[in-house]
Amino acid sequence: MSEIPIPAELIARLRGARRVAVLTGAGVSAESGVPTFREAQTGLWARYNPEDLATPDAFRRDPKLVWEWYAWRRERVRQAEPNPGHRALVALEQHIAEFSLITQNVDGLHRRAGSHQLIELHGNLFRAKCSSEDRPVENWPDGDEIPPRCPRCGGLLRPDVVWFGEMLPANALHAAQHAAASAEIFFSIGTSALVYPAAELPMIALAAGATVVEINPQPTPLSARVTYSLNGPAGAVLPALIAQAWEAA
Numbered sequence: 001m002s003e004i005p006i007p008a009e010l011i012a013r014l015r016g017a018r019r020v021a022v023l024t025g026a027g028v029s030a031e032s033g034v035p036t037f038r039e040a041q042t043g044l045w046a047r048y049n050p051e052d053l054a055t056p057d058a059f060r061r062d063p064k065l066v067w068e069w070y071a072w073r074r075e076r077v078r079q080a081e082p083n084p085g086h087r088a089l090v091a092l093e094q095h096i097a098e099f100s101l102i103t104q105n106v107d108g109l110h111r112r113a114g115s116h117q118l119i120e121l122h123g124n125l126f127r128a129k130c131s132s133e134d135r136p137v138e139n140w141p142d143g144d145e146i147p148p149r150c151p152r153c154g155g156l157l158r159p160d161v162v163w164f165g166e167m168l169p170a171n172a173l174h175a176a177q178h179a180a181a182s183a184e185i186f187f188s189i190g191t192s193a194l195v196y197p198a199a200e201l202p203m204i205a206l207a208a209g210a211t212v213v214e215i216n217p218q219p220t221p222l223s224a225r226v227t228y229s230l231n232g233p234a235g236a237v238l239p240a241l242i243a244q245a246w247e248a249a
């Protein structure tokens with residue numbers, strides 16, 4: 001595990017850091033068997049582009065199709081387990097005084113792994129909200145009407161996630177921007193760094209003078225700007241980072 005070369009200077013900075021922020025994307029869940037957002041979809045969903053389905057227009061046009069896409073994704077995630085990358089981030093949280101885990105993921109795997117200081121920028125697959133009231137609905141009838149209806153007003157339920165063209169929850173976004181602006185070290189892990197305003201967070205950290213570290217097997221638009229680029233899967237790099245910073249010490 002620790003054969004992955006982590007620059008000694010980064011290890012030293014991490015061990016001495018008080019404020020660390022992490023941004024994760026779908027790549028962190030890839031090793032749990034959850035396909036990344038832009039990976040080819042399988043089966044019935046192969047013919048759809050996720051960015052076309054994750055929009056208010058798609059839901060207006062065909063609420064049943066969109067609800068069933070999210071039900072399929074919920075089922076895939078239910079069969080998945082947090083992986084060593086998720087668990088290494090739980091360990092990191094325990095070593096750092098002021099730690100923020102900002103995720104674009106909607107799969108809930110960070111929470112299932114045991115992360116606490118979690119900011120869910122794009123919502124959560126396992127929550128629904130009324131599309132008329134824009135208010136959460138804790139649990140919904142699994143009847144034969146798809147999508148189910150709001151028990152309060154009868155409006156159509158929708159997944160409680162942020163679609164393209166929709167505003168992010170203001171409190172989550174402000175907390176994420178504050179964490180990025182005050183971090184000594186900012187990690188961008190498993191994200192293609194394409195989706196805004198999340199993709200702005202590492203730039204905020206860089207502008208504030210933070211050490212920015214990218215963990216991704218592929219290059220991204222961020223790669224040329226970061227302080228350290230660790231090119232490998234999060235499920236291997238993150239445990240190596242924890243081992244070399246706190247177990248080898």
Ligand code: BV8
Binds near residue numbers: 037106162192197
């Ligand atoms: C908004 C929830 C204001 C739904 C998602 C500038 C400013 C503001 C807005 C924009 C802007 N420019 C464009 C926009 C519009 C748009 C946008 O950013 N478009 C992009 C495509 C250009 N942004 C928005 O619409 C946002 N809203 O700005 O509101 C507004 C309001 C009205 C009008 C105008 C503006 C809302 C964005 C949120 C959309 N919802 N998800 C759902 O999940 O169904 S985003 C979606 O993409 C997922 O949440 C996903 O998390 C996110 C980002 O993708 P990634 O996580 O990066 O996943 P991806 O598959 O792309 O990449 C995976 C990476 O992992 C790869 O790099 C791969 O190499 C790597 N990897 C693979 N295996 C591993 C690995 N890494 C590590 N280890 C491994 N093993």
